[in-house]
Amino acid sequence: MKKVLITGANKGVGFETARQLLLQGYYVYLGSRTLSNGLDAIEKLKAEGLNNAEAIELDVTDAASVLAARAIIGEKTQSLDALINNAGINGGMPQSALEADIDQYAKVFDTNLYGVIRVTQAFIDLLRNAPEPRIVNVSSSGCSLTLHSDPTWKYYDHKAAVYTSSKAAMNMYTINLAYELRDTPFKVNAVCPGFVATDFNGHRGTGTVQEGGARIAKYVMIDNDGPTGQFFSEEYNPETGVTPW
Template structure:
């Protein structure tokens, strides 16, 4: 049975991703910063008959928490770096507090790197290791430079840039692992209706999770070092960086 770690999986897209992978026969380490919230999510899944799930309490912004969580994982085939925060809505580049920007990067960028590095040696033991870095269209510099882009006016100093940085890390990590069995991609689930955006998104959590699951379960001929998005005109297309 293949095993997957999903960070930030106690709700919304992360929880739905866990559900879909459980339905495909995976064992899920359900990563949650808050233990009680994680236990509630695990109970919800088990109530649906999805029993191959284990809570893994992990705060990706806390190195000690990441290190402790990693000791509990002996086998792993897939890592989905899903945990992320938006930060305060007001993120004007000229005035956003540096503390805000650092907090967002600590989770969205450094947290993903921390988790990746903590389990990379275990992933290397898998015959088909996969890493999905959950990103956003707001991380695309090409789209941000296009006045015709539907989200062109959504600018900020913290969230978008943290995803741009994560995209860059994805490219470099995929290159490092290019001669191995790893498939490593950045995936934007799209502007989804979740509490992350006060349910103002356009897409469903089911569709958002589906694209993540697709790239978490790639075959040996699948792509690596790419950026895929549900937020361009046709869903699940390669996005410009």
């Protein structure tokens, strides 16, 4: 049975991705900043008959929490088939490039960029032990430099200086990570779930968590001929998903 760790998986797109991978036969380590929220999520899955999941307390902004989660999972398994870096925050609004202060940037980067790095580096050894390891970094088409520079793009005026900067930086980390793992069986990609209605955006999204979860799960399950080092948003590009950086 393949095993996957999903950060920020107690609700929203992370929870739905866990649900869809459980249906595909994966064993899911459901990362949650607080264990109680994770246990509540596990009970919801069990109510659907999805029993191959367990909650792991994991705060991506806390190095000690990340290492503790690594130790717990390492006691349970020698390998991890997939890592989904899903945990993220939007940082609140407004987000002006001229007025947002450094503390606001620091808080968002600590989760959206540094958190991804902390978790990836902590679990890379377990991933290396899997025959076909996959890393999916949950991104957003709204952090594309190309799209946000295009006045004809439908979301051109939807600027959020702090959040988009953090995710654009995470995309660059994804490129570098994929490059360093290019001669291995790893597949590393950045994937946008789409503008789905969740707590993250005050349920203003126009898509569903089911759609978002499916888009992420798809790139966990790609075969050895699948892509690596790419950026996908099926909402932006329904045909191939390929999205400009």
